[in-house]
Amino acid sequence: MKTIPRVLPLFLTCIAAVSMVGCKSQTSSGGGEKLTIGLLPKSKGNQYFVTCEKGARLAAADLGAELLFDGPTNTDPAKQNEIVENWISLGVDVIAAACENKDGISTALKKAQQAGIKVVTYDADAQPDARSFFVNQATEQGIGDQLMDTAAALTGGEGEFAIITATLTAANTNEWIKYIKERQAAKYPNMKLVEVKPCDDQKDKAQQETTNLLSAYPNLKAVIAVCSPGVPGAAEAVKQAGKAGQVKVLGLGLPSENKAYVKEGVTQAVVLWKVEDLGYLTVQVAAAVAQGKLQAGATEFDAGKLGKLEIQGDNVLLGKPFVFTKENIDQFDF
Amino acid sequence: MSQSTNQPKWTALLAKHETVLLAVILVEILLFQNLGRNFLAESNVSNIFRHSVEIGLLALVMTPVILTGGIDLSLGSMMGLCAVVFGLLVKQFDVSPWLAAVAAISLGAFGGMGNAFLITRMNLPPLIVTLGTFSLFRGLAEALTKGSEAYSGFPQGFLNLGNANVLGLPAQLWVFFFITLLVWVLVHRTVWGRSLQAIGFAPQGARYAGISVGRNTGMAYVLAGAIAGLAAVILVARLGEARANIGIGYELLAITAVVLGGTSIFGGSGSISGTLLGYVAIAILNNGLSRITAHQIFDQPVSSVARELSGMLTGLLLLLALAAGVLLKSLATRRARRQSLITTTNPTPST
Numbered sequence: 001m002k003t004i005p006r007v008l009p010l011f012l013t014c015i016a017a018v019s020m021v022g023c024k025s026q027t028s029s030g031g032g033e034k035l036t037i038g039l040l041p042k043s044k045g046n047q048y049f050v051t052c053e054k055g056a057r058l059a060a061a062d063l064g065a066e067l068l069f070d071g072p073t074n075t076d077p078a079k080q081n082e083i084v085e086n087w088i089s090l091g092v093d094v095i096a097a098a099c100e101n102k103d104g105i106s107t108a109l110k111k112a113q114q115a116g117i118k119v120v121t122y123d124a125d126a127q128p129d130a131r132s133f134f135v136n137q138a139t140e141q142g143i144g145d146q147l148m149d150t151a152a153a154l155t156g157g158e159g160e161f162a163i164i165t166a167t168l169t170a171a172n173t174n175e176w177i178k179y180i181k182e183r184q185a186a187k188y189p190n191m192k193l194v195e196v197k198p199c200d201d202q203k204d205k206a207q208q209e210t211t212n213l214l215s216a217y218p219n220l221k222a223v224i225a226v227c228s229p230g231v232p233g234a235a236e237a238v239k240q241a242g243k244a245g246q247v248k249v250l251g252l253g254l255p256s257e258n259k260a261y262v263k264e265g266v267t268q269a270v271v272l273w274k275v276e277d278l279g280y281l282t283v284q285v286a287a288a289v290a291q292g293k294l295q296a297g298a299t300e301f302d303a304g305k306l307g308k309l310e311i312q313g314d315n316v317l318l319g320k321p322f323v324f325t326k327e328n329i330d331q332f333d334f
Numbered sequence: 335m336s337q338s339t340n341q342p343k344w345t346a347l348l349a350k351h352e353t354v355l356l357a358v359i360l361v362e363i364l365l366f367q368n369l370g371r372n373f374l375a376e377s378n379v380s381n382i383f384r385h386s387v388e389i390g391l392l393a394l395v396m397t398p399v400i401l402t403g404g405i406d407l408s409l410g411s412m413m414g415l416c417a418v419v420f421g422l423l424v425k426q427f428d429v430s431p432w433l434a435a436v437a438a439i440s441l442g443a444f445g446g447m448g449n450a451f452l453i454t455r456m457n458l459p460p461l462i463v464t465l466g467t468f469s470l471f472r473g474l475a476e477a478l479t480k481g482s483e484a485y486s487g488f489p490q491g492f493l494n495l496g497n498a499n500v501l502g503l504p505a506q507l508w509v510f511f512f513i514t515l516l517v518w519v520l521v522h523r524t525v526w527g528r529s530l531q532a533i534g535f536a537p538q539g540a541r542y543a544g545i546s547v548g549r550n551t552g553m554a555y556v557l558a559g560a561i562a563g564l565a566a567v568i569l570v571a572r573l574g575e576a577r578a579n580i581g582i583g584y585e586l587l588a589i590t591a592v593v594l595g596g597t598s599i600f601g602g603s604g605s606i607s608g609t610l611l612g613y614v615a616i617a618i619l620n621n622g623l624s625r626i627t628a629h630q631i632f633d634q635p636v637s638s639v640a641r642e643l644s645g646m647l648t649g650l651l652l653l654l655a656l657a658a659g660v661l662l663k664s665l666a667t668r669r670a671r672r673q674s675l676i677t678t679t680n681p682t683p684s685t
Contacts, residue, residue: 070624070641073641073642074582074583075579075582076579076582076583077573077575077577077579077580078385078569078572078573078580081572081573082381082385082624083624085381085384085385086378086381086385086621086624086625088377089372089375089377089378089380089381090371090372090378090625091371091372091375101484101573101575101577103484103486103487103574103575104484104486104573104574104575104577106574107493107497107572107573107574107575111497
């Protein structure tokens with residue numbers, strides 16, 4: 001017990017000493033030579049972001065930049081902030097973040113901006129004043145148009161179709177459905193949307209709803225699922241009803257989750273952006289912003305191997321979503 | 335009378351758990367200074383403490399709980415609940431953040447009171463009680479926010495608590511210093527603190543000695559709850575956002591720091607200074623690993639691997655420090671015994 005009062009001041013001097021040594025040995029942060037980019041995923045183990053990283057490394061190698069890839073490995077909402085703050089003191093030149101909690105991470109991103117570090121976001125945006133550009137993987141209209149065009153191509157542009165959605169209140173899925181309807185009205189007058197059914201983001205429910213749709217509408221030509229569990233769910237229902245190929249299944253989802261159904265010929269098309277390209281573009285944009293080559297007001301961006309891409313406001317657009325089919329799905333592993 | 339143990343002084347010092355930990359911390363600093371990038375930069379030294387103060391606070395108040403032979407698994411969940419209630423008060427009811435902070439701390443104390451009641455009045459095991467409230471508090475926080483709602487947009491003055499510097503140190507570190515002093519005095523300089531060790535050592539004996547075991551044990555849980563509320567407020571100020579999943583797993587890191595600091599998990603012995611050093615060792619480890627960026631192992635850039643090692647290394651550190659402590663202690667006692675055999679005419683008085 002007697003040693004305790006002796007150790008306490010010892011501890012305090014320990015902190016003081018570390019701080020003081022710190023002040024002296026603060027090194028200049030990388031500075032001129034090599035561009036350092038911090039790429040922050042929503043979560044590190046997620047295959048989606050692992051694929052992003054692959055594309056990002058490619059771009060970093062092309063640009064001769066150093067890429068740090070780090071993100072949370074658990075659900076602690078403080079982790080993204082801590083990584084950003086560590087990068088600030090590490091002295092990175094630019095940070096590219098996919099934001100898990102929009103408002104929380106913005107606190108840290110603004111701190112980075114105050115420290116003179118450029119910030120861009122990708123995949124999921126932060127508050128607009130916490131970054132200079134958002135690399136937008138797909139606009140709502142782009143997704144809606146692509147889904148409708150693909151459905152029309154599969155059905156020859158006529159017949160009844162139904163939509164499986166997440167919930168009837170989810171803002172993003174409702175936007176996509178709005179654009180699907182607009183596209184149909186404008187370009188495919190011989191097609192008819194018969195029903196929109198929610199699946200609560202559950203595969204089982206999607207399967208059940210699709211089974212109901214199949215019996216209610218015997219002439220149904222296609223099912224479009226706008227939430228990722230909906231695509232395999234709808235496929236399973238069509239498969240069990242013995243209508244594979246007769247009723248086309250397509251939707252928004254990860255190729256890996258749908259590979260089996262696509263190969264069996266139950267699901268005809270999966271619509272998503274090329275995730276690797278998203279990582280590639282993000283690093284290209286981050287580097288250009290850091291070097292002052294990309295500034296507010298630009299309307300076009302030269303993204304290396306991706307060519308010239310459009311900028312809407314402060315959104316750099318990855319372009320039209322990609323359609324994964326039986327022919328190409330094996331080339332992708334996310 | 336401290337002169338009496340003149341001879342084996344250095345071994346006694348070596349056997350002190352705190353000395354082992356200081357050495358560990360020193361090794362960590364040297365290691366990360368060489369391997370890590372800008373590890374000792376002032377801003378990073380600030381980060382080390384800024385990012386871990388909440389865990390440090392929990393570790394401080396977990397110490398008296400463990401001293402009694404108890405445990406509190408509910409502190410991380412308590413942070414979630416206090417954070418949500420804090421956010422709710424400020425954003426929905428327009429309460430000033432500072433008043434809401436007082437409310438959050440009170441709520442924490444109240445929750446701790448619930449733990450204390452079940453443990454001391456109903457005589458339920460602390461592990462089971464706090465495992466229950468671990469789910470209960472988090473569940474309440476999630477129910478209040480429907481699992482997804484988050485509160486943000488707090489005034490800058492409040493956010494400064496989590497992000498600004500005061501006299502060159504992170505603002506929340508000053509709060510931490512104050513709480514450290516408070517808990518140290520409570521544990522090591524009051525009758526209550528002494529009674530905790532007696533309770534942890536032998537609860538029956540403590541009762542016979544006239545100590546109010548129930549009340550004194552209960553107070554440890556109330557204190558723990560209140561400080562968990564404070565930790566929640568500080569974390570919200572740092573993130574600028576209050577949400578239900580704040581503080582997940584923090585209680586386990588706090589327990590690790592306490593045990594690493596040499597407090598017996600069975601109660602009866604331990605110290606705040608040990609807990610502090612245990613906490614610093616963990617905080618430096620977690621931060622340092624995230625700064626190793628330049629090195630390559632098997633063509634893999636280490637930065638994407640290093641931080642994942644932190645869990646593993648924290649565990650190893652705990653086990654090694656405990657083993658080293660036991661080993662050195664047995665060495666010291668053997669030496670002391672030999673000494674006392676030689677000088678039988680002058681037996682060493684026990685402390």
